[in-house]
Amino acid sequence: MDNYLNKLFNFSGKSVLVTGACGQLGKEICLAFVNVGCMVFGVDVKTTQNNLPTVKYYEADISNQEQVDQIFSDIYEKYGKIDILINNAGVSTFEPFEERTEAKIDWVMNVNLKGTFWCIQSFVNKFDKIFQKAAVIVNIGSFYGVISPDFRIYTDCDRKNSEIYGATKAGVIQMSKYFAVHLADRNIRVNTLSPGGIFNPAAPQGTGFLNNYAFRCPMKRMANVEEMIGGILYLSSDASSYTTGQNLIIDGGMSSW
DSSP states (O other), X not given: OHHHHHHHTOOTTOEEEEESTTSHHHHHHHHHHHHTTOEEEEEXXXXXXXXXXXXXXXXXXXXXXXXXXXXXXXXXXXXXXXXXXXXXXXXXXXXXXXXXXXXXXXXXXXXXXXXXXXXXXXXHHHHXXXXXXXXXXXXXXXXXXXXXXXXXXXXXXXXXXXXXHHHHHHHHHHHHHHHHHHTGGGTEEEEXXXXXXXXXXXXXXXXXXXXXXXXXXXXXXOBOGGGGHHHHHHHHSGGGTTOOSOEEEESTTGGGO
């Protein structure tokens, strides 16, 4: 049994690229892949903070196609392959929707949708060029790509989730389905992991918000960031060899109401 499980979750010799690598979830994803023996490449707009000594970092704005393509070219030229792509980078905007500007809408769409697309496009083009045999893509969505925020819980928190964020995360979920079908013949699996609300100990959400969220959530609390990692490792491993085009929601049951 141990050998069977080891085979399912064997990451030996694999390399992974994580976007949004210096954020709360991104850093935890990088750490997890380091701990299972992967070579980890981290991409972020700023890599001088919240980084790990064993991760190879690249600075880039993923909404810029040229910057994205250059990073993938550099990695493939220097290291030969990328086995796993984790499209984790994402942004949101929090002002009332009545005050939303076109610039803010474009920013969220450019990073969350176009950035995810540019990463997939560059990855697949390099994959095809060297005749790589298999790969995995995990896109990070959100349960707000499936349900709408309950604004009654934001009693002492100004970070009200935006309509454009949810729309782009719904788009990421759909993009995963599209590419799961389109890339199946190349032996590339594509899935989404959609987190629920994650507690941030470095900048805690308000007490009222935490209590209201707990009341709305069947498991009566926000997630800890570490609770996303099992799903990401599953979707990235041979344990999910027959899983593609799916959206794994980890939200303590919030979307089940």
